[in-house]
Amino acid sequence: MLIFVIRRLAVSIPVLIGITAILFVMLNVVPGDPVALMMKEHASADVIERLRAQMHLDDPLITRYLRFLWDALHGDLGMSIKLNRSVTSLILTAFPATLLLAGCAAAVSWIVGIPAGILSAVRRDSLLDNFFMGFSLLGVSMPIFWSALLMQYIFALKLKWLPVSGFYGWKYLILPAVVLGWSSAGVIARLTRSSLLEVMRHDYIRTARAKGLREVRVISRHALKNALIPVVTIMAIQVATLLSGAVITEAIFGIPGVGRISVNAIQSRDMPLLQGSVLFATALVILGNLIADILYSVLDPRIRSEMKRDV
Amino acid sequence: MSMPVESVIVGSTPETIEEASFLGDSLRAFRRNRMAMAGLAFVVLLVLSTIFVPWISPHDPYRVALDEQLLPASATYWLGTDNFGRDVLTRILYGARISLVVGIVPSLLSLMIGTVLGILSGYFGGRTDFTVMRLADMMIAFPSLLLAMVVMYTLGANLLNIFLALALVGWAGVARVVRAQTLALKQKEFIEAAHAGGTSRPTIMLRHIFPNVVPTLIVLFSLSIPEAIMWESSLSFLGVGVQPPEASWGLLVAKGKEYLFQAPLVAISPGIAILLTVLAFNFIGDGLRDALDPSMKD
Numbered sequence: 001m002l003i004f005v006i007r008r009l010a011v012s013i014p015v016l017i018g019i020t021a022i023l024f025v026m027l028n029v030v031p032g033d034p035v036a037l038m039m040k041e042h043a044s045a046d047v048i049e050r051l052r053a054q055m056h057l058d059d060p061l062i063t064r065y066l067r068f069l070w071d072a073l074h075g076d077l078g079m080s081i082k083l084n085r086s087v088t089s090l091i092l093t094a095f096p097a098t099l100l101l102a103g104c105a106a107a108v109s110w111i112v113g114i115p116a117g118i119l120s121a122v123r124r125d126s127l128l129d130n131f132f133m134g135f136s137l138l139g140v141s142m143p144i145f146w147s148a149l150l151m152q153y154i155f156a157l158k159l160k161w162l163p164v165s166g167f168y169g170w171k172y173l174i175l176p177a178v179v180l181g182w183s184s185a186g187v188i189a190r191l192t193r194s195s196l197l198e199v200m201r202h203d204y205i206r207t208a209r210a211k212g213l214r215e216v217r218v219i220s221r222h223a224l225k226n227a228l229i230p231v232v233t234i235m236a237i238q239v240a241t242l243l244s245g246a247v248i249t250e251a252i253f254g255i256p257g258v259g260r261i262s263v264n265a266i267q268s269r270d271m272p273l274l275q276g277s278v279l280f281a282t283a284l285v286i287l288g289n290l291i292a293d294i295l296y297s298v299l300d301p302r303i304r305s306e307m308k309r310d311v
Numbered sequence: 312m313s314m315p316v317e318s319v320i321v322g323s324t325p326e327t328i329e330e331a332s333f334l335g336d337s338l339r340a341f342r343r344n345r346m347a348m349a350g351l352a353f354v355v356l357l358v359l360s361t362i363f364v365p366w367i368s369p370h371d372p373y374r375v376a377l378d379e380q381l382l383p384a385s386a387t388y389w390l391g392t393d394n395f396g397r398d399v400l401t402r403i404l405y406g407a408r409i410s411l412v413v414g415i416v417p418s419l420l421s422l423m424i425g426t427v428l429g430i431l432s433g434y435f436g437g438r439t440d441f442t443v444m445r446l447a448d449m450m451i452a453f454p455s456l457l458l459a460m461v462v463m464y465t466l467g468a469n470l471l472n473i474f475l476a477l478a479l480v481g482w483a484g485v486a487r488v489v490r491a492q493t494l495a496l497k498q499k500e501f502i503e504a505a506h507a508g509g510t511s512r513p514t515i516m517l518r519h520i521f522p523n524v525v526p527t528l529i530v531l532f533s534l535s536i537p538e539a540i541m542w543e544s545s546l547s548f549l550g551v552g553v554q555p556p557e558a559s560w561g562l563l564v565a566k567g568k569e570y571l572f573q574a575p576l577v578a579i580s581p582g583i584a585i586l587l588t589v590l591a592f593n594f595i596g597d598g599l600r601d602a603l604d605p606s607m608k609d
Contacts (some may be wrong), residue, residue, distance in 0.1 A: 002427060011448075018449045027464050051554050141589040143541055145548045145559070146582030149568055153579070244456035249547055252568075262551055266464050274464060278457045286452050 073141045077276035082268045087276035098257035102242040108181025117192025139186030147250045148179045165254040196227040231295045239288030347598020350591035361407040370398035372405045382572040391576045409559040417477030425485025433493025450483035463551040499536040507605035526603040533596035537589040556587040
């Protein structure tokens with residue numbers, strides 16, 4: 001097991017380093033001098049020159065990249081140009097909000113998605129199945145920014161049950177979590193359904209039924225154990241979807257999270273802040289995938305032996 | 312936003328595209344699929360109305376009429392007017408032009424890149440495979456929206472760069488699927504026979520492997536269109552995509568959200584257009600998948 005984790009890490013770390021390189025090159029070949037941007041037109045040529053030297057902007061790209069990598073390894077992602085604060089501290093301040101939002105959204109998607117998927121599979125082709133699958137298809141096909149506005153309009157503006165936007169308590173979290181969770185719930189419901197239907201075809205299920213077990217027990221005790229393996233792993237992979245979605249959800253609901261930092265950084269052309277926040281999000285995704293793979297191998301011994309041969 | 316492409320496609324090795332009966336069967340199966348046909352009908356209708364909108368609609372999408380701001384739906388303005396007094400429905404149909412083009416062009420681009428790299432990677436293996444797949448790993452690890460945002464930041468917000476950004480986001484998934492299929496095909500006797508017969512490697516890839524990947528590519532294409540439409544609308548909504556006075560659906564929703572309370576239709580209706588179009592393409596994609604590769608049905 002430990003060997004598997006180490007091997008898997010050995011694949012993830014180069015990927016992360018490669019991503020820093022791609023990100024760094026993409027953001028540092030951008031036309032426009034960050035120092036000039038920072039100082040507007042007030043600074044003299046002399047001051048700009050000094051700042052450029054201080055920020056090492058005149059060094060070759062590769063030197064700057066290696067320095068960035070070294071600093072990033074030590075938790076230093078540079079200084080925000082516009083806010084004049086350390087990028088790391090800005091991100092760490094914003095992260096709890098994102099974590100809370102994504103966590104609640106994930107919870108919504110599991111609590112809704114898994115039971116819906118199970119019921120759909122059990123009552124295959126029934127009205128209930130069609131209803132759930134229609135609902136999940138809707139969740140997958142709606143742009144998040146639009147379902148967010150729709151929810152705001154219905155529940156905040158018309159019914160006045162919930163606040164429109166802001167981040168001052170649990171009430172402010174309900175709409176964003178439901179909006180963000182809905183799209184994931186659709187994916188989870190469909191996966192649970194198809195996975196359970198697949199498992200139900202196996203011989204051991206027939207055996208369980210032949211033993212005279214009640215259908216509820218066949219499903220809960222025998223089928224679900226195997227059917228939920230892919231569902232559990234997709235939960236970890238969800239990190240990427242939730243983070244992309246959080247960018248939009250945070251922007252609409254005014255939640256001060258990492259996603260909003262990225263959007264603000266683009267609007268104010270704050271390169272170090274954009275670089276740091278995107279890198280942070282990507283690192284989270286890689287971590288999520290790593291956890292998914294490890295979970296998968298823990299839950300399904302077949303994968304473990306297969307991976308041993310492949311990796 | 313939708314299922315990862317790998318999970319939809321992996322395991323499919325269509326072998327008989329050359330046979331007329333395969334195509335015929337597939338077409339029949341597709342035609343029998345009611346949802347897919349409904350999706351196709353919607354898309355055809357949408358394309359026709361975006362082409363002919365200057366003749367269908369009596370309204371000018373850019374004319375500002377300040378005395379007709381934010382009107383409710385009426386016989387003249389079927390979906391009301393926006394904050395500049397412009398007809399919302401007409402704006403949506405003009406916006407459809409951009410949204411459809413953005414659905415198709417980047418999907419084609421990522422399909423081309425992904426197919427070439429996927430076949431090379433699967434066929435040659437070794438170092439080529441390693442390099443391409445690690446690159447694909449990196450692209451897939453980026454949260455798509457953030458990657459696209461970074462590209463737009465670097466290159467500037469315009470339509471051409473949206474194509475590039477979305478192609479960059481999409482190729483890796485295609486490459487993985489195509490590679491997996493190439494690996495499977497490589498084991499087949501007919502490839503071995505071609506080798507033994509002295510066929511050159513480029514010819515094998517082009518003549519023997521590529522045609523067998525085409526059915527999968529068609530499915531991938533039809534499923535990546537709705538995804539690209541979603542990403543474009545999200546980018547435009549955040550202000551890093553299509554720029555005004557150009558209109559895409561995402562931008563229309565973004566502009567309309569300021570008037571959500573007075574005139575909800577301005578923001579809500581372009582979203583319905585996105586939803587219906589994405590649904591239609593997903594139905595078509597599902598129909599194509601079932602028709603071209605029945606083994607994928609659950």
